[in-house]
Amino acid sequence: MKPIKKQLKIPGDKSISHRALILAAIANGVTEIRNISKSRDVLSTITCLKNLGIFIKIKKSTAFVFGNGLHGLRKSNRYLDCENSGTTMRLLMGLLCSQSFTSILVGDESLSKRPMWRAAEPLVKMGARISLHKNNFAPIVINPTKLHAINFSLKIASAQIKSAIILSGLFCSEITTLSGLIETRDHTERLLKLFNSNIGIVKNSTILIKGNQKLNSCVINIPGDPSSAAFFIIAACLVPNAKIKLNKILLNQTRIGFINILKRMGANINIETKSIENCEPLGTVTVSYSILHAIQIYDHEISNIIDEIPILSIAFTQAIGINAIKNAQELRTKECDRLNAISHNLKKMGVDIKVMHDGFKIKGPQKLSGTQIETFGDHRIAMAFKIAGLIAVSEIKIDNEKCIEISDRNFNKNFEIFKTNYIG
Ligand code: S3P
Numbered sequence: 089m090k091p092i093k094k095q096l097k098i099p100g101d102k103s104i105s106h107r108a109l110i111l112a113a114i115a116n117g118v119t120e121i122r123n124i125s126k127s128r129d130v131l132s133t134i135t136c137l138k139n140l141g142i143f144i145k146i147k148k149s150t151a152f153v154f155g156n157g158l159h160g161l162r163k164s165n166r167y168l169d170c171e172n173s174g175t176t177m178r179l180l181m182g183l184l185c186s187q188s189f190t191s192i193l194v195g196d197e198s199l200s201k202r203p204m205w206r207a208a209e210p211l212v213k214m215g216a217r218i219s220l221h222k223n224n225f226a227p228i229v230i231n232p233t234k235l236h237a238i239n240f241s242l243k244i245a246s247a248q249i250k251s252a253i254i255l256s257g258l259f260c261s262e263i264t265t266l267s268g269l270i271e272t273r274d275h276t277e278r279l280l281k282l283f284n285s286n287i288g289i290v291k292n293s294t295i296l297i298k299g300n301q302k303l304n305s306c307v308i309n310i311p312g313d314p315s316s317a318a319f320f321i322i323a324a325c326l327v328p329n330a331k332i333k334l335n336k337i338l339l340n341q342t343r344i345g346f347i348n349i350l351k352r353m354g355a356n357i358n359i360e361t362k363s364i365e366n367c368e369p370l371g372t373v374t375v376s377y378s379i380l381h382a383i384q385i386y387d388h389e390i391s392n393i394i395d396e397i398p399i400l401s402i403a404f405t406q407a408i409g410i411n412a413i414k415n416a417q418e419l420r421t422k423e424c425d426r427l428n429a430i431s432h433n434l435k436k437m438g439v440d441i442k443v444m445h446d447g448f449k450i451k452g453p454q455k456l457s458g459t460q461i462e463t464f465g466d467h468r469i470a471m472a473f474k475i476a477g478l479i480a481v482s483e484i485k486i487d488n489e490k491c492i493e494i495s496d497r498n499f500n501k502n503f504e505i506f507k508t509n510y511i512g
Pocket of ligand 1: 103246249251
């Protein structure tokens with residue numbers, strides 16, 4: 089194995105960045121968010137919060153958010169444009185449905201096709217006055233009202249829906265309780281502890297949110313985004329001779345399901361938790377070239393690997409045996425229909441893949457041929473297939489590389505460093 093010469097720079101976690109900004113906006117005082125993600129999605133959240141009257145200063149990779157307190161947001165005199173970001177839209181629905189003013193949320197073409205009733209439904213049960221285009225889509229009009237707490241059982245394993253309810257619960261005078269499918273990424277719950285340790289309690293598979301409490305400003309260091317690291321972790325598994333070490337990566341169990349899966353496939357990956365910062369574990373991930381064996385993914389694992397399935401599908405093409413994923417129909421509701429995008433592009437590369445309504449099967453190993461990749465404007469499809477290009481027998485072309493900055497502005501730089509080291 090040949091260790092990489094230059095360190096790859098993994099950006100700050102996108103999910104934590106959105107949540108830190110939103111909670112900081114309704115805290116009292118200035119919150120300092122270090123190593124914030126500079127992705128386009130996070131910039132969408134920043135722009136929306138600025139339009140809601142929050143002063144935010146960015147200095148290098150630190151954001152200073154001047155919180156106006158729980159009731160300090162003001163009406164935006166323009167539409168709140170969430171662009172491509174589902175997290176921005178669904179979390180802002182939770183934040184804005186109990187304000188004393190009207191807000192209108194809009195998104196780009198992709199976001200305007202994604203289902204929003206799933207987040208509106210519990211909020212409407214709390215008394216929110218939300219109208220959706222065709223009862224399910226953006227533009228979303230949120231009218232002023234006062235909310236009441238509810239006991240809600242989540243039927244969709246979605247951290248965005250869970251977080252929308254938690255945010256709206258902050259504005260109720262009673263206790264909101266959440267049960268059901270709550271074991272998704274838990275950054276909102278963890279961050280709340282930093283802003284005020286008395287608001288959110290997680291016990292007996294239930295989340296309890298005590299409303300009408302003051303949030304105190306704080307300093308937050310954002311760890312490296314495991315979902316951005318995943319592309320290079322899998323590249324290192326697939327490219328002969330590769331060896332990389334990534335530092336300060338978020339190691340929250342709800343986010344590293346893909347590492348557990350790769351390890352079961354026989355990947356040479358070592359993770360070492362170095363510290364707990366801001367209630368989140370972080371540490372080092374070391375990976376080297378591996379002979380992979382096929383895997384069947386369990387249904388309960390899907391929600392914690394949902395963003396990594398496009399890049400895992402590339403690993404499956406090289407794993408010996410039959411790889412199978414099912415219960416992953418949520419992939420059809422992401423930035424594009426990712427089940428379709430994965431199968432469409434793998435087939436174009438000459439891969440034999442069987443697609444079902446909720447998953448797919450791939451028998452590996454298979455040869456990948458170069459072709460023109462259709463990203464459907466989806467950043468994770470673009471990045472997954474750029475990595476596929478590293479092991480393809482001929483050159484691939486990506487139809488739209490620009491979409492990569494939706495989650496990672498460093499990706500292309502890291503990609504070039506990796507390629508120069510191991511492919512030449
Ligand atoms: C996210 C949650 C997931 C994930 C998305 C980011 C978040 O979506 O796919 O990329 O930050 O809460 P769902 O909660 O809809 O599954």
